[in-house]
Amino acid sequence: MNGSAGPLLCLALLACPAAAAQGPIERPPLEAPLPGEPIAAGLAEDTVEVKVNYSGARIVLFATSPFGEDPATGFAVALIGPSAPQTVLRRTAAGRERFEFVAAPTVFAIGAEPQVAETVTPETMILAGLNAAGSAMPEARNLASPDLALWRAAFVELKMDQQLYSLDETTIERLDGGLRRVRINLPANAPTGVYRVRAVAFQNGQRIGETEQTLTLIRGGMDATLFDLSRKHGVIYGFLAVLLGSLVGLIAAWVGRR
């Protein structure tokens, strides 16, 4: 920080409470909700069952704009999977470097209307929880790392390669009265767990409302039976796997003999 920036920062800090004391906050026109206030929305289905014939799903969200059909209002919607620690490796001449993210969404799909892409800054998207790279949280000691952006970008690229992150496949459709229909693709390799579907409304680059719905991805049918058996009764599962291999082999041998 240079010499003149310090006093300026102090002035700014002093000015804020002073401004608050002057009177009520000036509200945007048309009595729009405050930034971060909930907006009406709902998922067509809040549970997706993963069975043997599951090959991905399409999630549909309906959300209403606080300003009706106002063309300046736009939505950005993200599907955020359960968080898990993840590690990125980098090959260098000296060997391998590791960078750990203590928590990062396992799945991330985002879509935005053109108004959002044109007016909202990346910083605002990060603050709104709608930035894939910004959602990957490093260890505390690496928060100030100069390479953080590089590692985050590499992480997002790798997740996109796995088709678990998508930045351009979510579609937002405008219906009558400011209603939006959002279609988000859930990949076939998405892990089970509780997902968040986060929709944020923006106007002139500013966040004016938001909503968050939960979506549960659960196993069902034979998929659930086999998974639970392998995790809770590994010895029985192992025995069954050997039995299956032996049986198929013996049946094939018998068929071959005939």
Added chain:
Amino acid sequence: MLIHLPIAEIAVDPLIVAAIGTGVGFLSGLFGVGGGFLLTPLLIFYGVPPAVAVSTQANQVLATSIAGASSHWRQGAVDVRLGSLMLAGGLAGSVLGVGIFSLLRYLRVVDATISVLYIVLLGVIGGLMAWESVGALGKTGGDPGRRTRLRGWMRGLPIKRRFPRSGLYISIIPPIGIGFVVGILAAVLGIGGGFILAPAMVYLLGVPTRVMVGTSLFQIIFITGFVTFLQATFNGTVDMVLAFLLMIGGVIGAQGGAAAGRRLKAAQLRLLLALVVLGMAAKLAFDIYVAPRPPFELEALA
């Protein structure tokens, strides 16, 4: 139509998976190798997580080995006594191999060691087999000569037993020793070891090629059964749905491979196996030393 795999957690086309199983099963029935060294990279290439691919291929190889071995069994081409000795040596060797693997990992040289060992081993075995079998093709087209210098040394070893199926009267030390060395390599390299065992039986022990295939498959049955059980029990990485799809194609391929093998001369069979082994060595060398590798990669979640 796609099918969701419960353990791998991906959706796959069952026809493609069955086709992969058929191709590898054919080679298994033809050469008496498990085919894991081909199946694992193919599954990973198709998008199956590596840990699941490594474990599940053992389950598939179990089925194809039973189907392939049964075909050779009916023709009296499985030497159970010889196979059992090599199996005993193999199990002991794999215990030592796991220890060596841990040591290499502790020394942080496991990746480099495995890569070099794989390429050298495949290259040397494949090269020698190709050299010998091309020479044999010009002569009788049968098995390599039984009275080599190395085998002369082996004939002097004690504890001799008869192995009527193979027509051998040799010490039990070399079969156990070969099984032991293959067991070490199998544990260090993470493979079944069939492609090392098969030529070792022919060139070192003098087992006829016809008996070698069935006996090798006989041993692989027990190793893959053991590995499948351990991987499923302790790591939970065996996907039975994926394994079943692979087995369906694999057992059909194994029967076809065994039938095709009967139409080939022994030297032709060895030459084909040599070409497969050399091809694998060339591909590995290319992947490691020539092909561009991405600078970043995601570490698999435990």
